Amino acid sequence: MQRADVIGGTSCYAWSLAGGREATKLKQLFNIGQWQVDPLGNTLTRGSEHLRLEPKAIWVLGTLAQKPGEIVTRQALYEEVWRGRPVTDEVLSRCVSLLRGALGDDPKHPEYIQTIPGVGYRLVAPVTVPDKAVSTVAPAVPSAPEKAAGGAASVSRRLLTPIGRLRRVFRLTALTAAAGFWIVQGVAVLGADSAPGWLLRALSLLMIGVCTAVVGVAWLQVVRSRGQGRFSIPLLRGGRADYGLMALMLMTLVFALQRPFFQSESKVSQLDASAPTVPSANVIAVLPFENVSATPGTDYFSDGLTDELITSLSRVEGIKVIARTTSSALKDSAEDARTVGRKLGVSKLVSGTVRVDGRKLRISVELVDAGDGVELWTDSYNATLEEIFTVQNQIASSIVAAVTPMLQSQAAETIAANGPPAPDKNAYVLFLRGRHMVKRREEAPIRHAIALLEEAITLDPTFAAAYVELAHAWALMPFYSSEPQENMFELARSVIANGRARGAPIGETADGVSAFIAFRRWEWLRAEENFRKAMAFDPNDPELYQWYSQFQASLGKTERSLEFALRAKELDALSPVVNDRLAVAYLWADQDDLAQRQFEEAALLGLGPAVNPRAYLVLLLRQGRYREALGLMQAVQARLGGSIDWVETFIAAQEGTGKRETAVQALAEAARTGGIKPRMLFGGWLYLGEHDRAMVVANALVSDPASFDVEFLFSREAKMFRQHPKFGDLVTAIGLDKYWDAYGWPEACQRHATDIRCGG
Template sequence: MLTELRRRNVFRVAAVYAVAGWLLLQVADVLFAVLGVPDWGLRLVLGLLLLGFPVVAIFAWVFELTPEGIKRESEVDRTQSVVARTGNKLNVAIVVLLAAAVTLLVLEHFGGEGDNSYDDVALPAESKRLEVADSEAEERSIAVLPFVNMSDDPGNEYFSDGISEELLNVLVKVDGLTVASRTSSFAFKGKEVSVPEIAEKLKVNHVVEGSVRKAGNRVRITAQLIDVGSDRHIWSETYDRELADVFAIQDEISQRIVEALKIALGADTANAMTEAGHPTENLAAYELYLQGRYFWQRRGGDNIRKAIELFIEAIELAPDFARAWSSLAAAYITLPVYADAAEAESYKRAEAAALRALEFDDSLAEAYAVLGDLARTDFLWEEAEDFYLAAIEREPKDATARLWYGEFLTLVGRFEDGLAESERAYRLDPLSPGANANLAGNYFILGRDAETLRHAAIAWDLGHPFGKMFEGQVYFRRGDYPKATEAFAAFTDAIGAPGALLDGLIGVKTDPSSRAEFIVFLDNLAVQPEPEVMLETNIVLGRFDQAFAVANERFDDFRGNAWIVIWQPDTPAFRRDPRFIELADRLGLLGYWRKGNWPDFCEPRGADVVCR
């Protein structure tokens, strides 16, 4: 039987099929990753190859290839058989295929298990060339788009998001490279938007995109760097490694990107890149951390609580995991904003976590920014500013630190400085709802209505309800009460708050005779609104006695940035009242101002302070 199998070339055919099948799987593996084919696509090819093997073997046994075509072996005269000649051809095929397989294995081994495709590769025809002007995008600028989760399990989404975020965290430390923030880059997640269009919106010249496939303890990460101006790939690579190598992969990807951009960055900058270091050596803790970041970024009370649980689990596995401590602090300080959580307890835990983070790593901007916000809630203005500046010093490209510092500057009355900082945050994160809302607020206070409306519209489109509030305030100031009513209605609907007070104020403006009736309504509310709402309403009505009464009697009930209402730009008479300076003193602002930090609407005159 063995002799007959050899004579009929069954073994040779099987060898050719096996080697050719292996090569086909390698090609499919690369192509499927580029084309975005799910994991099951490769398994399908493997399954078809396995099913085809017995078919090919049986075909080689039953049939023979003759000069006249394919015939059944039993019908061929043994004296006329050409199986020996066919066998020689199959031997050549086997040698050629084996040589190709060995070459591929050598390339994979010495090429860092990647395809090392540094040659320029044209993008798909549907991509459009984008000429990015220097005024719109810096030459040395990049965005890291969220990597696509190619795993069968949608629950691995946290891992692909986490890889993108960690890569961004490494690149943001490269001197001379402007990196679009996570909020802006992730705004395109799951949306059918072309790379040139994304680059135009983010004002960047380079884009990193890729995919992640995670199965058990194996992970495959594909990454590619695109030069948007020329619509060409500068570099791409696929990594197929053990999950334990994930940190090494992140380091290698970031280093390759910097090397590919070394002409734009300058050789010295590229060579001077410092490794960010691994956040923890505990892989299980790292995965829990990535899951926590995934939930925290989505906000909402339930998501933040879930994030807190995951960060705590990560810390239990790796007590010295500084970034898990820092993220825990950020989760605790944001929890009261999105859930019915006691501020005092949340803030206490946030402070403890932030301080713990800095014990292990004093370079974490997030931890300093959290401490800045906590100091701000206690009216410790100088201490808060020191923390914000410490955050920015350590991570100048951190959009969140810039954003929170801009809020701080606006709250203490330094509107021009606040605007400058908010503009920096916006440049780092142009699709951040918060950055656009803050800019709208800054512009509104400074009387720049056109810019207010522009950024208010962007903020609203990105899901920030205060976009409509600032839009309504502009139209209210202009006396366009129908548009103001429409905008305020959208705002109150979005936050789930009644709009009776806003409607009443507009009613008083359109019909002054309704003022007395509205005041009776205001003074007899069965349920008192938030103190800042009552304060602002009385300020706008010119009822300063009632406004200062609310400010003093409900002083401890004000939350967060609520005191911003004292800077209503169209009510200077409120700030000229002597009681305003008394309120500023109680808020700790007067002492802060006297150290050279004077607000735009106030100035010293001898021993007195005059505001407008």
């Protein structure tokens, strides 16, 4: 059977609005290995397989194909594909991961795309251009309705010919009226402090008189020329003039509605634009420090210093620090402090440079008021690598003193108490390199990070931060590789236990990772306890709020889930993962329009539906976008190695164009032959109303928490399933009732004596 997979869903449409014109430069078909690439069609073809990818993924592939066998740096890809749009490393990594998944490429033994650590990527497969290569995108042919519409438009033009002859009169009227309005507004603004109100009103009346006179003269010329409008004003000819005047009139109308044309004298002096909302005085963004070292490959140090400052400042009560993902998106931005501050919603900006020369350091830091761009504090530090912790604490304390002097003494104690111990300095460098790799969110960098962090621990067995970051890396590994979740979680827990046994002062710093592991293992009470301690210790960590939002949704508390997703977004507005989480929270809260908007925003930031397809599939089915749902389901099945034979009949049943019984038979056959994963099978039975079969699959999934999307149990799609006689037993098997007894029951479920009843 021919495959027609779609990878990326609607995120490609949202992205192409910004980058479609540039993307059309890649027009010619070309071959990479066994695959044929159609840049305009955004497709990969191999035999009967047809995969449709997101446009930016195709663009990345096309950029690599222009230099086969050569290394293309990450920076070159950012400039070519994103055209200056602020993006993080994670966005490009996801694009490459998407390409590898489509091409069937193994990053360990690449046949197509090779990762050059710390530099970029290289296309290792041969690139050829077939004879007479033409894009498979068909030219647009007007449909019958369009032709009919064109004919109707022609008739309309003939009927409106007399009015068309007066076009220049209307243009002149619009131009005169708009010019008069803006002259009055300009005088009002320039003379806001001295011009009396009566003068402005008189000027307004004069402009109205001039406009009337000009229109009268123009009309008279039309009458004299028997309606042909034979007066000539060159600047008012042609369609471009019409569009320009329409834009001018629209601006005038919007401004006039905001500020009534005739204002009282007391209001005329206030014609300046309303000031933007001023953020809290203690909201800070630490921009990535610029690495000005002559030694290549030392970015990890400048990034590490940025992270350490964010960590130190975020633990000071009374100061809110924007997450690094968001501030990093504006790295290398040429915009001034006021523009950057407005984008990030902060009142203060910290920036600086780092020069590493052997074991010598030179660090320059400045603190700027984002409201007016005034420098509040600046300093430079010459130190050795052995003195880095002392310098970090000095910088953090100086920033706090400049931002809020009242907190200075308290902050100094907090920073000193939370500052890292002075481990082996070589271990610290390894730690910075490892943390830098973890942030890449790809399997190969995470594995490299694990090796670096293990080496750091070997050099300094009491280095607490290295243990916590190593546990973090192991906990993330199953989500970026095929490693079993339980095995990776056990490794993460053993790392923390080993660090404490060796006397490393880990304390509360590992509570976040411990909470995440407990949550994914359905250890609900332990997870709640750890989450609360972690958020109290580090209230500015958006990853904690993102995890806690997912945790609360799994407990049926959709409103609380949305609340914490919004907190994560407030701290890290440009994180693709945070935006995707907020979209899912809106989805479970039945705010579908907001969910759609957030999914699109996450896609623009690099996390498209192909990465997290199940929640987006729910939204597509809710909105009746069945063709898109069909493509996404086929892509998911293909990626999981399953059958797609049942998908069309399933979608037809949802759309109402096919029989439910036929879809049930097709799904049952796929289940019998192993052509569908249990998590997909559960959703299929639930949508088809086969609740008894769905309950059988759900009970089987209880033994595999990694494959069970517990959040979906509390969606509106599962309302009838929650009324199943055995749903209470399922809740007990998952362990949710013990959490609800301790922390309160959700609206969807209640305990009645020994029974658990769930409804809407």
